[in-house]
Amino acid sequence: MLVGAAVLLSVASLLPLAALVVSAFGGTGEALLHYAETVLPGYLVNTVTLCLAVAVLATTAGVASAWLVTMCRFPGREVFAWALVLPLAMPAYVSAYAYTHLLSHPGPVQTLLRDVTGWGPRDYWFPNIRSLGGAAFVLSMVLFPYVYLMARAAFLQQSASAFEAARIMGRSPWRAFIGVAVPLARPAIVAGLALVMMETLADYGAVSFFGVQTFTTAIYRTWFSLGDRTAAVQLALVLVTLVLLVMALERVGRRGKRFSEAGRPFRGLALSGWQIPAAILACALPVAFGFLVPALTLLGLGLGLDVAWFDPRTTRLIGNTVLVAAVGAVATVSVAIVIAYARRVAGGRLTQVLGQLAGFGYAVPGAVIAVGLLIPFGAFDRWLNGLMVATFGVGTGLILTGTIAALVFAYVVRFLAVSLNGVEAGMARISPSLDWASRTLGAGQGRTFCRVHAPLLSGGLLTAFLITFVDIMKELPATLILRPFNFDTLAIRANRLASDERLAEAAVPSLMIIAVGLIPVILLSRQITRSNQKRGQAAPPREAAAPDPVMVEIIPSAEVDTKAAA
Template sequence: MAQNRYLAFSKIRFNSWTIYLVIIVLAIAIPLLSIFFGLFKGPGDSWNHIQNTVLFNYVTNSLMLTIGIGALTILTGVSTAWFVSTCEFPGRKFFEWALILPLAIPSYIIAYTYAGIFDFAGPLQILYRRWFPDQPFTFDIMNIYGVIILLSFVLYPYVYATARAAFINQSAAIIESGRVLGCSPWKIFYKLVLPLSRPAIIAGVSLVIMEVLNDYGAVKYFGVPTFTTGIFRAWFSLGDVQSAIFLSALLMGFVLLFLGLEQIQRGGRKYDQITGASNSLARFQLQGIKRLAVCIVCLTPLLLGFVVPVLQLGFWSFKTFRSVMGQEFWQMILNSFSVAGITALLSVLVALILAYAVKLNGGYFAAIMTKVANIGYAIPGAVIAVGIMIPVLSIDKFLIKGLERLTGNSLGLIISGSLFMLIFAYLVRFLVVAFNPTEEGFKKIGWQLTEAARTLGFGPFKCLVKINIPLMKGALLSGALLVFVDVLKELPLTLILRPFNFHTLATKAFELASDEMVAESANAALIIVLTGIIPIIVLSKLISRNSLYEGATD
């Protein structure tokens, strides 16, 4: 095996597309390389203080959030995915797509929305005081347990979507065999379906954990110190770059540890599925109390994770939109949609070059380069921001000194705090979001048309433009749409790298909520949520399109 890999590396095809591939990978790797080399300078002046006072809280809180939210999202996502995929009950078709809707609500938005609902002047406490005037309201949501519950409401769709895709693509023969052997639905699920679906479920949980470790808005608003809030504190409050680097490295260690444990646990096992034995499956027909229970299980996360927050945001927006809507608000919308649109286009373009280079060259070298290029989504936004700021500040200092010698004038920062740096950071973080659908588009096209064009004298670039791109417009559009929404929602990275006085919908919503102007922040938040619904509906339809259960009900 090792010899085969050596031969594969020795046969690397060096062409212009290989050069493009290497350039992209080196650019994407800048934040990680920056953090890695920054560690050799040693800890900053504040590191001993951080280590002796708050580092333990950063570790324990991050662990508690990861474990708690991971467990709740598995419980909610897997159970709801199983019910809508294999059972017949009232409202099933509605829940199939509606259960993904909470994904449109960023964590920081649901945090301050529920904080407003539970506030003294919020609707919940007003009703409570009306019904129980002599009893104090003692329920406190502003703590780590509140963060775990609230983030689980909006992150479970990651597990739901991947688990549902696995369940509806399971071979019907597997479940039918369990029925023939007299297994109950629970036993079929636990003994047969769940082990085969484990990779898909773990993939969904991995996305959840990446989002948890990336979160800044919710934990900051609820006063829960984590690695992300620690990076902000070290950078902005303490002015200690080296301590921010060390915290970033520890946070990346958390991410890599989790990914490594999953690989070790999986080992060399494969999860093959039997296909072609049957193309349909009669759903489990639920009766009586079971139907009601399943309806409640599916309705609860949808209500708490989407319906209640959206209704509350709509109510606040209706009350405050006249005072908020103005030139500044429309400029903020233009800022948000502009940077999101530019990033989406650049991400699709870079993903297209990357995927096409891999398709042309193949081999282990291209596969490794692809993994490195796509690592950005696993890196929390705050870490990417720190990793980009450090080399850019060094470049700025060099440019400033050079221009001062030439012109004799003292100039300010040139690249730092620019839109260029912000968009580049978005590209690093969300490239994989555009790459995955692009890669799938190339796989569906196959090699035949490209080979036929090459025999007719078409070069690689002409094949890409004339053949591949027209045939994969849908995949490219899907990738661009997903990147657009992710950029629109991104908070920690934007807070660190945005130009001075440059507001997006995300930063403005968080700023207003932090200033106790929760009702006013709802206008920006509602636009983010409504925009985020579009790709979610598309995602649900893509999952349903491949369902083996459609039309199989009795």
């Protein structure tokens, strides 16, 4: 029964993709051919260019900062170790609002420049933030922590022997870093980079606000502005193909490789002279650009407003946001518990496939999931309404479409991998002997979980809940498409105000999203600190080892070498 429920839930997570495939093949393809001759090449070029630019910037910032805080010793290293995670609390579209206000022509930066120099509007050149380059900068500054977390975990697990051998052979620290440390950490870096690229492909809020035409914005506009459902579905399948390509490249990058095994801990290079301010600057810039600058900009805008921050409308938005995020997080974690527990007690190839199926939704943009759900839910509502009218003369209207249930379903599909990896990370740290003892005493699977696993999983379940909660709060396209009529959230309100160029008013809901998002980020930072404090302890045998809880709970696509336990 447990395995059957897990199979049913895993298959249900593929419902949006299955609906897209069926609907796309049911169309004529003429709309897609028309798009291919007109705007599709532009969408493809913009999407690929954006992904490549974000990949380069995020990898550079993430790997460099991870190396400095892990392998070097300089003042402030302990602060930067957790501060570099803060941009995870900053939604990309919120950062886009802040930088637009800060760097646009009437913004404070260009205004100050004109006041100091006396230049007129046409006397100087200034980079346009509302461009593809601006979108790449904003996305890379809020997404680089994925690479940072993965690279830092790999560097922590590396033995000092290989690096010191390179130094003995005459290589400089820089050449040893490039030639030894980075290749050993490459599987981890590739895994983090794949997440960055998938998040870039899935982004809607930042690129739409900046006016960059990508596949995600094209899907939303084609479906809702042009009313062409078939073309929107076919564009969504093209985007899913790009996502699958990224996942395949990530698998190829890790083929036959493992994260480096833990050995003698690396004591770190003591920096001196000009190296100290250079290291501080290299770590401070990503934190400043990814979190401090946009957060302080929005705070200044919010404080400058002569309005109440907690008026009845804002309070209602907060309630709606917390409601859908809490319900969605509880539902997602509950489904993750069923699947994870089935994989633990059943074993076998089937249960291994379950995890792969359930994790696919994380790689699919929210807009694609929303469009994929509208098709079967709309068909079911029309069928049920017709049946009730023909049988009883009473129409049922919309039962699933445009309801909280549909929205929660989309959240479960989108973020199930995040909760699943968090739950499985906690279960991996529970000895199988406890299961055997409980079953020997006559307890069934359900009672064993309630009496044994649940108390031991409390910390991991709380972490998975908080992370899923904040991910749902930040999710914009799925909420925008599937929300019930006249049901807004903080993200929807911020997006609507920013789209109307009312950036000052958009600052208040944006700041509230950031404030709540800091809770799991602070928790994550504490976990990283505890993991670092345990560094140097002897690694347990492979059978007793558990995946790094920080990496597995945050990075769904990571495959952490279990030989270096947290």
